[in-house]
Amino acid sequence: MTRGFPVGEFQARLARAQDKLANRELAALLLTTEPEIRYFTGFLTRFWESPSRPWFLVVPAQGKPIAVIPSIGAALMAQTWVEDIRTWRAPNPTDDGASLLSDTLNEVAGNGQIGIPSGPETYVRVPQADWQRIKAATKGDIQSDGGITATLRAVKSSAEIEKIATACDIAGRAFARVPEIASEGISLAQVFRNFQGLLLDEGADWVPYLAGGAGPDGYADVISPATERPLADGDVLMLDTGAVFDGYFCDFDRNFAVRTASATARDAQARLIDAVDRAADIARPGTTALELFHAMDRVVTGGAGGSDSGRLGHGLGMQLTEGLSLIPNDHTELQPGMVITLEPGIETGPGRMMVHEENIVITEHGCRFLSPRAGAELEVMR
Amino acid sequence: MTRGFPVGEFQARLARAQDKLANRELAALLLTTEPEIRYFTGFLTRFWESPSRPWFLVVPAQGKPIAVIPSIGAALMAQTWVEDIRTWRAPNPTDDGASLLSDTLNEVAGNGQIGIPSGPETYVRVPQADWQRIKAATKGDIQSDGGITATLRAVKSSAEIEKIATACDIAGRAFARVPEIASEGISLAQVFRNFQGLLLDEGADWVPYLAGGAGPDGYADVISPATERPLADGDVLMLDTGAVFDGYFCDFDRNFAVRTASATARDAQARLIDAVDRAADIARPGTTALELFHAMDRVVTGGAGGSDSGRLGHGLGMQLTEGLSLIPNDHTELQPGMVITLEPGIETGPGRMMVHEENIVITEHGCRFLSPRAGAELEVMR
Structure with a gap:
């Protein structure tokens, strides 16, 4: 059995997601959990067992996903098809990726609406204190993605x-x-x-x-x-x-x-x-x-x-x-x-x-x- | 090696938590993640690998913890020192424990403030849509627990x-x-x-x-x-x-x-x-x-x-x-x-x-x- 997927698999997933983003007039998806980030990147590691660092993926309405991740993950993420990898040295008690993420969201989505998975089986893998900070520093409104990610993942290739x-x-x-x-x-x-x-x-x-x-x-x-x-x-x-x-x-x-x-x-x-x-x-x-x-x-x-x-x-x-x-x-x-x-x-x-x-x-x-x-x-x- | 802990271990954890609740004038703690719920109950299962069901523990300012959990967990929770176990049949797309939880919080905390872990390494393991619903139906304000659970867990018995x-x-x-x-x-x-x-x-x-x-x-x-x-x-x-x-x-x-x-x-x-x-x-x-x-x-x-x-x-x-x-x-x-x-x-x-x-x-x-x-x-x- 071959490991991983050809790039075409991720291109197809992204294209389907971007169709749905357009339908819902969302400027980007924001993902914070392991399966959702892996679905769009192929980033596979057991390091998620450690709860200490937040990880983010921004899927824009156009263009490839942008990883906003702790620097410890940069080498592995660079092996995926993702090109835009933004890192900070984590953990950092004074700013654990929050400002890097909101800067990225503001750059990508401007005042547009940003979708996050909000339905069954989802959660926001970010401490509440940081999440409030991210929402305050992000220009666009962060709201439900209407199940985009869940719907795509339900049908397997x-x-x-x-x-x-x-x-x-x-x-x-x-x-x-x-x-x-x-x-x-x-x-x-x-x-x-x-x-x-x-x-x-x-x-x-x-x-x-x-x-x-x-x-x-x-x-x-x-x-x-x-x-x-x-x-x-x-x-x-x-x-x-x-x-x-x-x-x-x-x-x-x-x-x-x-x-x-x-x-x-x-x-x-x-x-x-x-x-x-x-x-x-x-x-x-x-x-x-x-x-x-x-x-x-x-x-x-x-x-x-x-x-x-x-x-x-x-x-x-x-x-x-x-x-x-x-x-x-x-x-x-x-x-x-x-x-x-x-x-x-x-x-x-x-x-x-x-x-x-x-x-x-x-x-x-x-x-x-x-x-x-x-x-x-x-x-x-x- | 013996398995589990004597009840005294959980009584001591609870007493320390309730001291801190009193100091912060919190009426209750609300916990949603595996280690935090296990810390106060001893509820140990690999079933957390399934993301499909939310689990809740309410730690009141006085009295023992109250489990608000899917009925599939009732038999195992009944083996812990927890006595008040409230269950619903999950998953339930129309109300996945949200009303049972807010009823419990209202009973226990009234209009008092309810603390949730909000600092590093914590998250709320509840879908955003349900979380909004829970907050709306709960009379008391849900806010940071000021690190009560993290502080207690840092020092091991x-x-x-x-x-x-x-x-x-x-x-x-x-x-x-x-x-x-x-x-x-x-x-x-x-x-x-x-x-x-x-x-x-x-x-x-x-x-x-x-x-x-x-x-x-x-x-x-x-x-x-x-x-x-x-x-x-x-x-x-x-x-x-x-x-x-x-x-x-x-x-x-x-x-x-x-x-x-x-x-x-x-x-x-x-x-x-x-x-x-x-x-x-x-x-x-x-x-x-x-x-x-x-x-x-x-x-x-x-x-x-x-x-x-x-x-x-x-x-x-x-x-x-x-x-x-x-x-x-x-x-x-x-x-x-x-x-x-x-x-x-x-x-x-x-x-x-x-x-x-x-x-x-x-x-x-x-x-x-x-x-x-x-x-x-x-x-x-x-």
């Missing part, structure tokens, strides 16, 4: 889909090797550590996300850290990973029975797979997010309208979760190139559940599985 | 220091095994994958951060992703990790020469260690961040005032980097319990550098190394 597919292949190979690292008597915490090792061994660049659970016939929730409790006969073990290849996520899970699979667990597995199949059957351009929700919800709750986990799937790509939600009130229509998860859950007992998740891409006439599809029969680890 | 020390021990054991996975002909990308595996093997819960570089006598920058270029005779390999144990980071690096160490590289290593020693010599309560900076800068640049990387160390703890910066204009005084990195860098050629990093904790009369101190002699991998 074929190059992006290939990266997600590679991440899915890596995780698929790691899941196939789970019986090597998990069996009766091994703690869930140890399984978590070793499964991350398998993902790296199979080619993941890193493993930003791992969740899971284990218990008789299921688990209490899907976001708790692993405990030292050893796996026991009759447990259902679930592992759910967001592994990354070249900046793109997979996000799917697998269930395994430890030695013995109860009728309850086997039945739940079969129904979860059936639910995924029902959604995949209707996943095509024009189908809505809520229709996918109901197709699965009919199977897993008999049509009760879902559960407290809140959704039965979501978009994915540069982030573990992004874009649409499979919930009763998301009317988003599927389009070719959208990559989403199908993630039904079933209550298997009081305070106990099983969940299953696959990743698909919407094609011209249907959908294609990116994750290696699990079978209706629950895998038993002897 | 002995239980917190033990967790950071454990993370340092884990990484120390992994660094000692680098010659198992790195040698001439192996690509840096493969070394990155395998080093993360070593960290997990030695007991890391996960590896949120890994950076590094390799090249003759040093590397061009310290934030780029690994390339497929194989390690070559004469390269200096640097690996810098933020590995996590029970929610606390280490953050230090090591340099290794591949087969042959040049005089330039050996000299740089010796000077880097000397710089760390000079800082450690004066690291005690009352010493300022800028004094540590100058102690190292005298050794690495002859007192030129630093370089574009911007700082020669920083605080660490629940985040890879947090709190003070070792820069010429940070006047923060060290206090017992502060955990910081010493991170000098040397230019070894045009566009080429070597960096070294250790972790220390400030004690009553000096400091103690938490990372296993590297020697002045550059380790050569045959």
Whole structure:
């Protein structure tokens, strides 16, 4: 797999953004978060883990993006297609890029309106004190971008889909090797550590996300850290990973029975797979997010309208979760190139559940599985 | 190592915060980000990787914290010492917790002022559109907390220091095994994958951060992703990790020469260690961040005032980097319990550098190394 993208990919993203800027009469976009800045530049680094420095990208209505970034990032940004790179030595408690940014905005946008991502999943990655200062020193009004960036990111290019597919292949190979690292008597915490090792061994660049659970016939929730409790006969073990290849996520899970699979667990597995199949059957351009929700919800709750986990799937790509939600009130229509998860859950007992998740891409006439599809029969680890 | 903290730890954090709330006449703190919410609750999950749902914690001037969170987090939050847990089914495009939060703030704070973290390294993890709505529906004024949370977090308890020390021990054991996975002909990308595996093997819960570089006598920058270029005779390999144990980071690096160490590289290593020693010599309560900076800068640049990387160390703890910066204009005084990195860098050629990093904790009369101190002699991998 090649790394990065040809420049044409970024030119196309920019052209689409500038069309939308023109429609909304915005003079520029201002971006402050990792996926949004990466989307327009290709700037890929794990350094975002450090919260200490703000980073800015200005996407003007005409011309190429302008990076306004800490000098520690200049060498890496210079390897992208961005040419106009303005830096300051950060952190600087007296002016951490605020004046450099507002000067740049004033130069690029004048009195024109400046859009920032303001909808779901977005935030302004700037301390409030600095943000007030930036707004005061910027001539143009800073307002919502009307979802420009989110809308563009929701539909993946074929190059992006290939990266997600590679991440899915890596995780698929790691899941196939789970019986090597998990069996009766091994703690869930140890399984978590070793499964991350398998993902790296199979080619993941890193493993930003791992969740899971284990218990008789299921688990209490899907976001708790692993405990030292050893796996026991009759447990259902679930592992759910967001592994990354070249900046793109997979996000799917697998269930395994430890030695013995109860009728309850086997039945739940079969129904979860059936639910995924029902959604995949209707996943095509024009189908809505809520229709996918109901197709699965009919199977897993008999049509009760879902559960407290809140959704039965979501978009994915540069982030573990992004874009649409499979919930009763998301009317988003599927389009070719959208990559989403199908993630039904079933209550298997009081305070106990099983969940299953696959990743698909919407094609011209249907959908294609990116994750290696699990079978209706629950895998038993002897 | 025990996991989590006794309830007394959270009671003490809350009592200190409420003292400061009273001093500032704030009726409550409002927190929206992972480390801040975890600091007052112990709520530990990798689910924050998903940007799709906002999470809130209200710390009132009297009484225990109140969690206002998506229902998917209720089971895990119920395992913490928090009792008042208010949930909504998220994501919800029409009201994603905004009304539940403002109702809670109005109940708790009335017309009183509400503090939010607003200084360096903070942000409001809420979409702008929702944030406007929350502010409009909240009776009290929402303003800066004056750094309450940052000030408290800067000084670690002995239980917190033990967790950071454990993370340092884990990484120390992994660094000692680098010659198992790195040698001439192996690509840096493969070394990155395998080093993360070593960290997990030695007991890391996960590896949120890994950076590094390799090249003759040093590397061009310290934030780029690994390339497929194989390690070559004469390269200096640097690996810098933020590995996590029970929610606390280490953050230090090591340099290794591949087969042959040049005089330039050996000299740089010796000077880097000397710089760390000079800082450690004066690291005690009352010493300022800028004094540590100058102690190292005298050794690495002859007192030129630093370089574009911007700082020669920083605080660490629940985040890879947090709190003070070792820069010429940070006047923060060290206090017992502060955990910081010493991170000098040397230019070894045009566009080429070597960096070294250790972790220390400030004690009553000096400091103690938490990372296993590297020697002045550059380790050569045959």
